[in-house]
Amino acid sequence: MKKYILIPYANLNIGGVPTKIIDIVNVLETTHPDITIRILLQKGHHDDQRVRIQNPRACVIDFWFPLPFGRKPAYILWLWCNIFLFRPTAVLAFLSPYALPILLAKKIFFWLPFRVVVSEDHYTRTMLKRMVAPKLQQVAIRLLYPYADAVIIPTRAIEQQLRLLCRLPADKTRVIYNWTTLADTPLSKTKRIWDIIHIGRLVQSKNPYRIVSLMSQYVKAHPNTSCAIVGEGEEAPRIKRFINQHRLGKHIILYPATSDVSMYLRQAKIFVFLPEAQTEGFPMVLLEAMACGAVVVTEQFNGVKEILTDGQSGFVVPTSTVTPSFIYRAVKNYGDIQKYARAFVKKNCSPQNIRQYISALDTTYT
DSSP states (O other), rough: OOOEEEEEEOOOOHHHHHHHHHHHHHHHHHTTEEEEEEEEEEEEOSGGGGGGGTTTTTEEEOOOOOSSSSSHHHHHHHHHHHHHHHHEEEEESSHHHHHHHHHHHHHHHHTTOOOOEOOOOOOHHHHHHGGGSSSHHHHHHHHHHGSEEEEEEEHHHHHHHHHHHHOOOOOGGGOOOOSSSGSSSOOOOOOOOOOEEEEEOGGGGHHHHHHHHHHHHHHHHHHTTOOEOOSSSTTHHHHHHHHHTTTTTTTTEEEEEOOOTTHHHEEEEEEEOOOOOTTOOOOHHHHHHHTTTTTEEOOOOOOHHHHHHHTTTTTEEEEOOOOOHHHHHHHTTOOHHHHHHHHHHHSSSSTTTHHHHHHHHHHOOO
C-alpha cells in the first residue's frame, strides 16, 4: 500500500516557503524513499520552481476545478478529497490559511490517523490583520492549532506571538531555524563589483523605493561605485522610473527575480534590508547573504537579534537610520563580519535543519 505525505500551499514561486518545501521534498527522497509526496497548489503554474524538485516520488498538482462556488472554498474541498482518497501518513501545512483547513479535516476525518505538522513562518497575529476574515481566523487558530501534532516556528519571537493567540502544549512546539546550503561553498577571491545589493520581492512591505533612494544618495557621494537590485513586483515600474529620471542606469542595475541568488550575492559587499518591523519573520535571503559574504545592514525588526549580532555578524540599526555614510563605513570594514556571519550560518542554519522538519512528520525517523 502506498504511503503519502501531502503539502498544501499557494504556489512554488520564488520565495522563502516554496524554497523550504522544495528542499524538504528533495531530502525526503533519502529519508523516506517509500513515501509519495503530493504538493497541492492553490495557484500553481508550470513556470515556477517545480523544476528544482529532484525527488522522483514527488508530484505537483495544480488546483483547477471549475466548481460553481468560490475558488477558496473549492480548494479546501479539494484538499479534503485528497485526504479522504489518499489516506496520508502526514500533512505539512505552511501558514494558517493552509493549516486551518487541514486541522479541521483532522477533526472531520477523525478515524484517519494522519499527523499534521504546521509551519508558522510569519507573525500570525500581525499578518492576520491583512487577511480575509481576521477575527474568524483568530478564533480558528485558538481552537484548532492545539490539535496539531507539531507546530514549527523559525524564531522565538514568532513563537511568543503565536502563544498570545492560542495555548500550545510545550511538547508540540519546535523552533527550527531556516537554512541555506550556500555556506558550504568557499568564497571566491573575485572582486565584488557592487557596493550595495538588495534582493527580494519589490513590494511596499519590503520598502524597495527607500532602498533605491538610498542607493541614489550613495552613488552620488561615491561616483565610481555601483549597486544592484534583484527582484520583481508591484514597485518595479516605480523603481525603473526613478532610475531613469535620475539618470542612474550606469550605477544602479535592476535584474529580474531568480532562484539562484548566490551569483549576485557573491559579487556584492553590502546587502541592505529595510523591512516593515512588525511583519518580517526569518528572511531566507539574510542567511543567503551572510553565507555568500555580503555583509547585512538591516533596520530593526522582530526577531532580528536571533539572526544577527550587531557589529559582529552584521549591522542592525533603528528604523529610518540607515545612511549612505553608514554604508560606506560598513563597506570599508566588512572583512571580519564576513567570517562571523558565515560561521553563524554554518553552525545554526545548515541543511541539517531539514531533517528536524522530517522528524516532526514521522517520529520513527530522526
